[in-house]
Amino acid sequence: MNSENFSISEKIVSSSYIRQGAQARRGHEQLIRLLLEQGKCPEDGWSESTIELFLNELAVMDSNNFLGNCGVGEREGRVASGLVARRHYRLIHGIGRSGDIAAIQPKAAGSSLLNKLTNSVVLDILKVAGVRTVSSCFVVPMATGMSLTLCFLTLRHKRPKAKYIIWPRIDQKSCFKSMITAGFEPVVVENLLEGDELRTDLQTIESKIQELGAENILCIHSTTSCFAPRVPDRLEELAVMCAKYNIPHIVNNAYGVQSSKCMHLIQQGARVGRIDAFVQSLDKNFMVPVGGAIIAGFDDSFIQDISRMYPGRASASPSLDVLITLLTLGANGYRKLLKQRKVFSTCSTTFQRFAVQEMYTNLAEELKKLAETHGERLLETSHNPISLAMSLCSLEKQNDRAVTQLGSMLFTRQVSGARVVPRGTEQTVSGYTFKGFMSHANDYPCPYLNAASAIGITKEDVTLCIKRLDKCLKTFKKEKCDQSSTLETSLTGNEGDPCE
Amino acid sequence: MNSENFSISEKIVSSSYIRQGAQARRGHEQLIRLLLEQGKCPEDGWSESTIELFLNELAVMDSNNFLGNCGVGEREGRVASGLVARRHYRLIHGIGRSGDIAAIQPKAAGSSLLNKLTNSVVLDILKVAGVRTVSSCFVVPMATGMSLTLCFLTLRHKRPKAKYIIWPRIDQKSCFKSMITAGFEPVVVENLLEGDELRTDLQTIESKIQELGAENILCIHSTTSCFAPRVPDRLEELAVMCAKYNIPHIVNNAYGVQSSKCMHLIQQGARVGRIDAFVQSLDKNFMVPVGGAIIAGFDDSFIQDISRMYPGRASASPSLDVLITLLTLGANGYRKLLKQRKVFSTCSTTFQRFAVQEMYTNLAEELKKLAETHGERLLETSHNPISLAMSLCSLEKQNDRAVTQLGSMLFTRQVSGARVVPRGTEQTVSGYTFKGFMSHANDYPCPYLNAASAIGITKEDVTLCIKRLDKCLKTFKKEKCDQSSTLETSLTGNEGDPCE
Amino acid sequence: MNSENFSISEKIVSSSYIRQGAQARRGHEQLIRLLLEQGKCPEDGWSESTIELFLNELAVMDSNNFLGNCGVGEREGRVASGLVARRHYRLIHGIGRSGDIAAIQPKAAGSSLLNKLTNSVVLDILKVAGVRTVSSCFVVPMATGMSLTLCFLTLRHKRPKAKYIIWPRIDQKSCFKSMITAGFEPVVVENLLEGDELRTDLQTIESKIQELGAENILCIHSTTSCFAPRVPDRLEELAVMCAKYNIPHIVNNAYGVQSSKCMHLIQQGARVGRIDAFVQSLDKNFMVPVGGAIIAGFDDSFIQDISRMYPGRASASPSLDVLITLLTLGANGYRKLLKQRKVFSTCSTTFQRFAVQEMYTNLAEELKKLAETHGERLLETSHNPISLAMSLCSLEKQNDRAVTQLGSMLFTRQVSGARVVPRGTEQTVSGYTFKGFMSHANDYPCPYLNAASAIGITKEDVTLCIKRLDKCLKTFKKEKCDQSSTLETSLTGNEGDPCE
């Protein structure tokens, strides 16, 4: 209420109480002021009460909520269903305008503020997460793959002759398809096997550049976060190479924001060489629903070029989700999540289970123990900060189909995200055939199982997963694998695609 | 509750009451059964109670809501904020998989059902709206422009040599940019002035085809819904031409679902010639928030190709919105909206104001009367079923800037969507310069003002708009235009872009 | 947002848009200002957006929502469940203080405002509904019966010698029990049969007063709304009698606010005689959930005495419900409901069905027609403005149990509220035995069925009820009453108690 209404209220309820109420209101306003002034994620999270107050204030500024508005356009933010209006806090106009997804809408000052603030808060949190010199970013309501496509389409206008994208192999369909969809020809560079790890083959990449001619190459498309035993690409060296040959460099940082290692690689790459843009998933890094990504970079004008390449308005839903989430967590809350990847859960769980050690270490230790019990081993992939892999050699020996059967068994036992990778799978994606698909290599030495310690994982997740996995492996020993027949092999095969 | 729980309840509460409760539950289940079986929009709208019951049921089927799930993947549908979880009904996994936005997710049976059903219900409603032979469609969480881009990118793989898109001019930035973003060169074909109307110049288009060579043309990109005095393209003739020359045909049907004329044009085009896909906005046709579109067509395999071209998962938010809305309205409800474009508002307004006549007719009559009072006239654009235009000749004579000032005045008076189009505006979009921008023609004979009778418009909107417009025009007569100085001309200029 | 925050926003989003947003906010503030200043129900209903904004503002003023509060009391408004906090809009402190349910709470300025405003708005709406000279009222979170008890307990302190309450018989348990619970002895006065109607026996009442002695009588407890063929008491004459003998007069106006006749009776009674308080149900008159009542009267100090008699704080939930409802409807909306008792439904039904005639008349006509078809008649009870009764003579003749069987059949066919009244039922309530229970008379000439046209009834309700009733009656004619055995007679017996 404004000061006039507070004054009138003093005639109804004792003025000292009303004045205290008005002062309490200023407490919320003060938090909003800081957000507007600084454009940063608040250090401490806001209460739901402040967040909803703020969102209501934004909504009131949009023309579809004007009490005296009359609309005779073709888009007036009318909503037929009350359920729908409410779930969007009556913010209906989306974000952006025809010319630019980051542009301001005359009809929707509130939605425009939401858009600007979200991008600003997200930029701040990317810095908090380790890319200190990032200068510009925007949230786009498309998943990582389509966002990469948008980057490639933007580059096309700058490099009209270019036909190729150099891509150190990573077996994820959507990042491969992002190049195909944009109309380019991926040049797949196989990885080198170093110990158990699959690492970027810099030499082959450089010779490819020389072979194809730098001007014919749209960009190098590298990857940070990935499933072990592949590890993040050698970003520094690639960035230096891009600078040397004057080739753009786009980084797929899908779920790398949660890892200080991945973020460090990007920061270093940008410092010593060239990174034009890095793209990350909203849902995988910020615990929001699927459907958004952040496109970020170090050159404002290039990032703006990308945002101007998106034709038309866009859904505000992913922006709203990430803004609510970051205001709820605060920078401190997000930092804690990053530091500990500790137990964190939604309000549905009343008593939050707190982890005393880092979940990644915990998962690694537990998997290692389990592997040894079953005559397997935890692959040594220390460059991969999130994903782990446990060999499944003896299982493979026992039975050709046992590896895929294990996947099915885990699925039916509600172990989600545990991905089994058999050897010898061949798959054709958009006309390109990958040998040893899912393993990032034509012929990886052994089959294995992946598990990841991703943001939000809990001690209970690890404990249950290890317990069920142990049970499944014991079942194989007894050669009673009846359950496995209920699910098709192909199911697990698909499940395994980490970028799916 | 299942039958077991109903039985136990009979020990607590009189069994005859419980049995009646169980029977009542079957009533809701029956509605859900029909939806699942037929995949059609129910004739009568569902109650909020049934809708929420259904959405809760879907959510329960997704792994992030499994009570015994343990997750060790990199994406587990964890949500940090309770506000966010609730506003998505705990449906977190989005839609689609890496390979296909229409694909099923193993981790999310409920979200997958949601996705399939939405596409199926939307297909049904497109038939209801007039394109009876449409065979396939899907909802995509991108606005119309980006969806058109996706269509063009898909065609590229089928026509690798093609560089051009033939495009009868329509002054909307996002549809122009959709071609640029996809990397093609638009061939802009000016419209013919027939009476007051701007209509497709078929002859020029055909000579362009012959000049450039059919195989070099990606497609013809035509438009239905548009601002008067431009009228929907001659879709039948264009479709016949596309068939003759074996050129794909993509139709921008932005807000045309609400118009039986536009839908009829598409139906006829497909009957006598070739239409590969038609794209429409969710928000403009279904009264949902901005951010989604429907890509539809007559050939299942081509539509599926497009859906497979989207790399990665996508937001379920637009699908959820349109499904809720269509279940709330029912086919009957939507039909009524189409028939009457009558007063319809969200629950916030308790008493709905019912229109006794079609809003379009009402708006036309009122505008006509007003125009005559002020020495102007309603342009004769009978082929345009939604948008109307009133000349502003005498205003222009009075004062060079008066036309744009009128736009500003209407904006500050909360008349949203009334778009003024001065003459002589020149604008460069992505390197292409448009003379007479906003008027769809290099040199339209007069400046004018647009108003549209779009879905959800109310009698009150029309009355208020006419009243305020009248007041503004009178102000000009008195030559007291002080207020207009508060807003920049450019503002109204941008506001005028209907596809913004 | 306050003006400072709007100013800062102008640096982020174009200032003309922000200023328009700020102006729009003032629109909502203006509505709130009027409410605070006048304390009246707004003429036009508010949007959900304004209502939620207002409730959020109130919540912010309560200490449990202070950002810097520390609490060391035994009641601090802490809430364990987020679901609970949200459903109360974070208004946790309830209403009133130990001394007075209408008192202001230091810890909860917002809840206190809510309480004061609700009582003020409700007072206004009682005037709108016809009791123009009502001077004071308050909402109490107890149903009608317990509220009557509170009135009687308050009177006890004023009339310490009084033991009796004179009560023209009406067969509703809770109003009878309200006297028992308060510790008084009801003096039940049988009604006179005039035509089909049961009317107040004034002469017997007066002789009872003389017999018992006015000073031994706590009050006369009369009734307006009731099931036909009983009709509202002769309030004017009773009020005059109360004035004459100096006896308090409490009126049970359970669902009479919706009837201008009932309200007129109260207004007249107060004008010509004495009415100390009249009590009405919130849920039955205002379409809110069960659990609240309004205690109103013409003497501020007596009404305040009652409010001070309630020991301790109380739930704000009924106040919140009725305030939201009246702000949503507006006085105009409520007036329309009163005038037409027309189709009105919650948001779940998208298309509201509008009645063209008064529902009461419609129901009466339909029942009459039906009655004649089946050899029965609609009882003539024109003094009862809400309830109707149709004789069931031929049914009774056919079969002793047929009347109660009809009740069961209607129940299983989801006709709710249709109440069958067989003859000869005897029931003992709190030690007092009623002959002919449910019929308000020891020996009413015929059994009958009641149906009421209460607020919110729809044309569809009437149509379906008549149709199903017709079907049931036809079944009896065919003497195939198998279904009736599934439900016990007693069930319908209980169902029939209108005050249950």
Place this chain on the structure above:
Amino acid sequence: MNSENFSISEKIVSSSYIRQGAQARRGHEQLIRLLLEQGKCPEDGWSESTIELFLNELAVMDSNNFLGNCGVGEREGRVASGLVARRHYRLIHGIGRSGDIAAIQPKAAGSSLLNKLTNSVVLDILKVAGVRTVSSCFVVPMATGMSLTLCFLTLRHKRPKAKYIIWPRIDQKSCFKSMITAGFEPVVVENLLEGDELRTDLQTIESKIQELGAENILCIHSTTSCFAPRVPDRLEELAVMCAKYNIPHIVNNAYGVQSSKCMHLIQQGARVGRIDAFVQSLDKNFMVPVGGAIIAGFDDSFIQDISRMYPGRASASPSLDVLITLLTLGANGYRKLLKQRKVFSTCSTTFQRFAVQEMYTNLAEELKKLAETHGERLLETSHNPISLAMSLCSLEKQNDRAVTQLGSMLFTRQVSGARVVPRGTEQTVSGYTFKGFMSHANDYPCPYLNAASAIGITKEDVTLCIKRLDKCLKTFKKEKCDQSSTLETSLTGNEGDPCE
């Protein structure tokens, strides 16, 4: 969804996924089954998802949500406002019937189940909290005071001659008024000063019984939870005395459920003597909004008599709140709250602050330290398990008004619940004058300040309170008490009433 709908879904989405979804649903059903079968608070809390699913299921069983219902009664559960319907989960019919607040409603099987289950779960939790032999209880939507009144009114029917209630003095208005409202004469028995504590004067009570005659005494009305230095009454001895003289015994256990000591006293009292009913607040013990109480006892038939004394239906809102809360917490969660009275907060606070020590001990230690610093002392009141008192002797010496000024200062500094008790306050409540009001004694030796460690208190509450209190006391030392003039003394006086 029922099994039929799951089957149909298998045609749309892969059957293995649907089957897993169906299995997941059974997980929720299983939790519901246990609740229905056992009627106990689940050990582990439910997720919001299960709770909402369950509430939706209940709502579906109520006739107002039947899809085919037609209503012609005077109460049909119609709701005018969607906001209102939703906040009650569409459970509109309240609880109880005219005859009994615990009775089942034919029209509302779901609400009836809700009512029965709530009472059953609450009974279980009373046992968990320490009264193991409690046999019957019910939730009533009235605060503690009015609930006590209901108990007294019920007893009246059993002891028609009784006029007096014997009441060991406790300075809380509402419990005093509960007797006045019921129409009885309180016999106030002053407490004995033992050390710092005020304790029950058993001897005086016994002589009062003998003086007045047992048959003239309605009951003894004792108290457990109270503000220090008063301590819980000697319940065992009182219970024995009640048994000896055959006098009913009603215990005001306002916020005693949270204290094992208070609950133990009740358990012991019932074991060795007579306790007819004990009444406790919902909001003070279960962190729900104000407005409900639990009436419990050891004799089913007496508790049922009380429930039958409530005339008419009642609000389900408090029942719904406490059921949601207990399902959210689970018995384990509630036990933890009891054990630690540790930091626990709503979802609005993302990171919950965990206390490492019992809050009561913490508060006591901190207060003690602070008292010593300022030349005061923590009163020794070890029999009071919740409330603490710190003397304010030197403050009183300094300045007559200083004690009340301190109260005002704390209020304006957002320290809520800290209650200052000056000496010599006299107050008349319902005609009875209390000397030394607020201190439970005519002439307590010193003024003091109360602070309580009540359920939900956090470490931060304690720290902030001590810090601000310290600052205020220092201000007095500097004799700069300017701020105190802004608030009236009387304000703090009222604030101090713990039962307010």
